[in-house]
Amino acid sequence: MLPHGQIDELRAAVGAGGLITAESQLQTYECDGLTNFRVLPGAVVLPQTIEQVQAVVRICARHKIPFVSRGAGTGLSGGALPAAGGVVISLARMNRILDVDIANRYVIVEPGVINAHVTQRVAADGYFYAPDPSSQSVCTIGGNVAENSGGAHCLKYGFTVTHTLALEVVLPSGELAHFGSPTLDAPGYDLAGVFVGSEGTLGIATKVTLRIVRRPEMVQTLLAAFPTPSAAGQTVSDIIAAGMLPAALEIMDTLAIEAAEAAVHAHYPKCGGLLLVELDGACDEVEILMREVRAIAEKNGAAEIRVAQSEAERALIWKGRKAAFAAVGRISPNYIVQDGVIPRTALPRVLADIERMSGAVNLRVANVFHAGDGNLHPLVLYDRSIEGQEEIALDLSYRILNLCVDNGGSITGEHGVGKEKQQALGYMFAEPDLETMQLVRCAFDPESLSNPDKVFPRPRLCADKPGPYTPHPLETAGVAEIF
Amino acid sequence: MNATAAITREEAMVRLAAIAGPADTRIDGDAICVAPGSTEQIAEVLRFANECGLSVVPTGSGSKLGWGNPVAPELFLGLGRVNAVREHAWQDMTCTVEAGCAWAAMQSELARHGQMVALDPLWPERATVGGVLAANDSGALRLRYGGLRDLVIGMTMALADGTIAKSGGKVVKNVAGYDLHKLMTGSFGTLGVITEVNFRLHPVEQCARTFTVGAQYGAQLAGPLAELLHAQIAPSAVQLRTAAGQCALDVRLCTRPECLDGLTDQLRKIFNGMAVQEVDGRVWQAREQLFCEAGATVVKGSLLPAELCATADDLKETAVAKSVDVSIVAQATGLMTAALADRRGAERDSIVTMIEQLRERLRPSGGSVVILQTPDALRGKIDVWDCRSDALPLMREIKRRFDPNRTLSPGRFVGGI
Ligand SMILES: Cc1cc2nc3c(=O)[nH]c(=O)nc-3n(C[C@H](O)[C@H](O)[C@H](O)COP(=O)(O)OP(=O)(O)OC[C@H]3O[C@@H](n4cnc5c(N)ncnc54)[C@H](O)[C@@H]3O)c2cc1C
Numbered sequence: 001m002l003p004h005g006q007i008d009e010l011r012a013a014v015g016a017g018g019l020i021t022a023e024s025q026l027q028t029y030e031c032d033g034l035t036n037f038r039v040l041p042g043a044v045v046l047p048q049t050i051e052q053v054q055a056v057v058r059i060c061a062r063h064k065i066p067f068v069s070r071g072a073g074t075g076l077s078g079g080a081l082p083a084a085g086g087v088v089i090s091l092a093r094m095n096r097i098l099d100v101d102i103a104n105r106y107v108i109v110e111p112g113v114i115n116a117h118v119t120q121r122v123a124a125d126g127y128f129y130a131p132d133p134s135s136q137s138v139c140t141i142g143g144n145v146a147e148n149s150g151g152a153h154c155l156k157y158g159f160t161v162t163h164t165l166a167l168e169v170v171l172p173s174g175e176l177a178h179f180g181s182p183t184l185d186a187p188g189y190d191l192a193g194v195f196v197g198s199e200g201t202l203g204i205a206t207k208v209t210l211r212i213v214r215r216p217e218m219v220q221t222l223l224a225a226f227p228t229p230s231a232a233g234q235t236v237s238d239i240i241a242a243g244m245l246p247a248a249l250e251i252m253d254t255l256a257i258e259a260a261e262a263a264v265h266a267h268y269p270k271c272g273g274l275l276l277v278e279l280d281g282a283c284d285e286v287e288i289l290m291r292e293v294r295a296i297a298e299k300n301g302a303a304e305i306r307v308a309q310s311e312a313e314r315a316l317i318w319k320g321r322k323a324a325f326a327a328v329g330r331i332s333p334n335y336i337v338q339d340g341v342i343p344r345t346a347l348p349r350v351l352a353d354i355e356r357m358s359g360a361v362n363l364r365v366a367n368v369f370h371a372g373d374g375n376l377h378p379l380v381l382y383d384r385s386i387e388g389q390e391e392i393a394l395d396l397s398y399r400i401l402n403l404c405v406d407n408g409g410s411i412t413g414e415h416g417v418g419k420e421k422q423q424a425l426g427y428m429f430a431e432p433d434l435e436t437m438q439l440v441r442c443a444f445d446p447e448s449l450s451n452p453d454k455v456f457p458r459p460r461l462c463a464d465k466p467g468p469y470t471p472h473p474l475e476t477a478g479v480a481e482i483f
Numbered sequence: 484m485n486a487t488a489a490i491t492r493e494e495a496m497v498r499l500a501a502i503a504g505p506a507d508t509r510i511d512g513d514a515i516c517v518a519p520g521s522t523e524q525i526a527e528v529l530r531f532a533n534e535c536g537l538s539v540v541p542t543g544s545g546s547k548l549g550w551g552n553p554v555a556p557e558l559f560l561g562l563g564r565v566n567a568v569r570e571h572a573w574q575d576m577t578c579t580v581e582a583g584c585a586w587a588a589m590q591s592e593l594a595r596h597g598q599m600v601a602l603d604p605l606w607p608e609r610a611t612v613g614g615v616l617a618a619n620d621s622g623a624l625r626l627r628y629g630g631l632r633d634l635v636i637g638m639t640m641a642l643a644d645g646t647i648a649k650s651g652g653k654v655v656k657n658v659a660g661y662d663l664h665k666l667m668t669g670s671f672g673t674l675g676v677i678t679e680v681n682f683r684l685h686p687v688e689q690c691a692r693t694f695t696v697g698a699q700y701g702a703q704l705a706g707p708l709a710e711l712l713h714a715q716i717a718p719s720a721v722q723l724r725t726a727a728g729q730c731a732l733d734v735r736l737c738t739r740p741e742c743l744d745g746l747t748d749q750l751r752k753i754f755n756g757m758a759v760q761e762v763d764g765r766v767w768q769a770r771e772q773l774f775c776e777a778g779a780t781v782v783k784g785s786l787l788p789a790e791l792c793a794t795a796d797d798l799k800e801t802a803v804a805k806s807v808d809v810s811i812v813a814q815a816t817g818l819m820t821a822a823l824a825d826r827r828g829a830e831r832d833s834i835v836t837m838i839e840q841l842r843e844r845l846r847p848s849g850g851s852v853v854i855l856q857t858p859d860a861l862r863g864k865i866d867v868w869d870c871r872s873d874a875l876p877l878m879r880e881i882k883r884r885f886d887p888n889r890t891l892s893p894g895r896f897v898g899g900i
Contacts, residue, residue: 193665
């Protein structure tokens with residue numbers, strides 16, 4: 001609980017209706033989508049304007065209160081997990097779409113805008129907002145920016161960072177700064193590029209300028225059933241080697257198919273590895289490419305190939321895929337979602353290793369992957385009520401991440417490091433890498449108030465590096481701009 | 484050596500030769516040029532220079548050395564010896580390249596497996612990977628494939644104090660840690676030395692055809708251009724060119740061979756009534772030619788895409804009134820390169836006025852004009868960078884954290900960074 005004086009200051013900043021301090025209500029905010037980490041915040045504020053965000057952050061800066069921004073709380077790595085006794089700043093009420101410029105293909109939104117609402121807003125003009133996390137009907141643009149979220153279609157269209165042109169940010173000092181511009185290559189360091197994916201540790205995005213994309217003329221979705229995920233994986237490699245860049249390439253294994261079927265009855269064929277290929281673009285091109293994809297799938301031993309014949313069929317296929325995580329809850333009391341990345345070609349090897357590792361500890365792992373970019377979502381199934389099993393499952397999930405790193409990959413493709421993978425980040429990067437990242441952190445947030453103790457393996461202080469710094473004389477004189 | 488240096492030039496030569504080898508350490512005018520042979524040697528040179536108070540400018544081939552504010556460093560750190568394509572994982576469509584590798588040399592290596600880094604920078608034969616990144620250069624392909632921010636997936640860099648750091652990795656999808664490579668891209672050698680880069684790759688464009696439509700005014704092309712970008716043609720590149728009072732719009736179509744004729748028909752429909760001519764792919768080198776005009780000032784403008792044609796017309800008109808020759812090559816993404824040459828002598832201020840007016844014009848929509856090349860007579864009369872960002876204090880703080888002694892390219896960047 002925060003001292004009364006500080007609570008009063010917060011109330012003055014956001015009004016009584018924008019402040020939560022009652023313990024029963026605070027509990028709503030004690031975790032995000034990674035529910036096995038829980039911390040009760042000291043207070044939650046729900047600002048409605050940039051000025052209110054600034055006022056709150058200034059209070060935090062003055063009293064050195066840690067703060068954590070929060071969108072919809074769907075994050076899967078504990079990014080929005082509160083700091084003990086700190087302030088949670090929910091951006092949920094800042095949810096207006098401020099500007100739509102079709103001619104220049106951008107929109108400006110507040111951070112609390114729901115991802116799917118951006119597309120809804122521009123759909124009538126024939127455009128869409130490309131990054132499509134499976135959680136897109138609830139997660140916010142602010143959260144997407146912080147996590148550099150992806151989605152099934154980022155293989156072709158890129159990630160949140162690809163589509164972020166400019167940001168307005170409340171810095172951890174409370175000051176406002178603007179990064180980037182609706183025009184490309186604004187002079188100066190690419191701070192928008194650095195901020196996207198910084199997981200709430202560099203400040204709070206209060207306005208985001210997003211690029212929108214022309215909706216393709218045609219979209220076709222194919223399902224191919226293979227005996228093993230590796231055969232499906234080989235098909236993915238062959239499709240890409242043929243020079244195609246499909247909109248999406250997804251694989252599910254037997255367990256994941258079973259779960260998705262139980263949850264949404266997507267009518268998936270029963271098989272060892274199900275491949276979903278989506279192609280989009282101009283009609284005649286899509287049709288030609290679809291024939292090539294079919295041929296490749298047949299060559300790799302697909303037992304069954306189906307192309308969605310209607311928008312409804314297509315939607316059902318995706319519904320099954322997007323529901324896969326939650327669906328696993330139907331076949332296992334508990335599960336851990338992981339998010340490793342490997343070079344595509346390592347897929348068969350890594351899958352075999354995962355199978356061996358899970359077999360050794362008697363746990364089941366369901367696999368769902370964004371196969372086109374090697375992003376695995378192993379779902380480790382376990383039962384919390386069996387003593388010791390949760391620890392074994394957690395350990396297995398971290399060892400899978402290390403396996404990804406050992407194979408030249410990454411510990412996270414889209415969910416972020418957050419609270420969950422801090423130690424794994426230390427496995428992926430060496431100390432000098434982390435120290436250098438810390439230089440950025442310290443430039444933005446010398447007091448480590450913004451989402452403290454996340455991402456990096458251990459808390460660090462922003463002591464200056466040794467070496468005297470003497471400002472350039474022109475800089476001190478304030479004329480540095482002109483020479 | 485300047486007064487702040489804690490070492491004589493002779494001593495510095497000895498120390499540097501011990502790191503990089505005597506054959507790769509020499510004196511050129513007022514500066515020492517050293518060409519280390521590895522990332523570790525680069526880091527050692529930096530640590531030494533940083534400790535002794537010697538300023539350092541990293542250089543590739545020097546093709547863009549004149550960009551930014553002028554710097555006269557004590558040390559030029561040449562990347563020429565670190566120039567290998569280290570790895571081409573063609574099945575994963577990624578590669579690892581050392582920073583001193585010439586862009587074209589890298590591309591021809593990658594082309595052996597039909598792949599490329601999907602970016603067309605200036606002077607690919609000379610420009611090095613590190614230099615292209617440090618200057619954040621890009622060409623017409625950006626429309627389809629994005630810029631360096633979207634293509635660079637990992638990096639190794641050496642900081643002023645000799646720290647060697649990596650960020651990103653070898654996989655395209657990766658959100659682990661801060662993306663230091665995005666910070667380094669476009670930082671003009673002021674934060675560290677880029678030593679190695681990982682790229683995501685694309686297939687080489689197989690079946691590409693280029694078409695040109697001529698017009699007297701940009702305004703005549705604005706409507707069809709908007710339509711083209713909204714249509715389902717997805718051109719891989721589009722540029723607007725103006726020279727000698729005439730305008731042209733170049734469009735590159737790239738698709739499966741079976742589909743090219745259909746796309747071409749659509750293109751002709753969009754430019755209904757105007758002559759659509761198929762031309763040689765060399766028009767895509769037009770941007771390079773802007774830098775060849777003797778005495779010309781070359782600027783990079785950042786515009787909203789929909790402002791392109793009108794801005795080009797405006798610039799043309801002002802130029803006529805001021806007896807200035809103007810040539811423009813502008814990408815459909817809104818990035819414009821323009822060469823301005825004053826027929827009545829470089830010392831007149833007409834070009835300065837034109838640039839200032841253009842800056843005023845673009846300001847409200849967030850645009851900017853950066854000077855890339857200008858005759859000495861105009862230097863000092865106008866700010867090279869057009870940075871009015873309220874993030875400048877933060878940028879200075881980042882510089883201070885990365886390079887507290889201002890060893891690297893001091894003063895070259897925005898706001899005197
Ligand atoms: C079922 C399910 C499926 C999912 N599928 C995907 C998927 O396909 N792809 C994918 O990438 N992710 C996926 N996610 C993860 C999650 O939805 C994303 O990370 C999303 O971007 C989080 O958005 P949010 O609004 O819920 O943010 P939160 O969870 O509230 O916050 C996430 C992080 O962002 C920070 N933050 C929030 N707002 C701001 C702001 N305005 N400024 C600065 N920092 C801020 C927080 O501090 C926190 O660190 C999935 C999650 C679920 C539950």
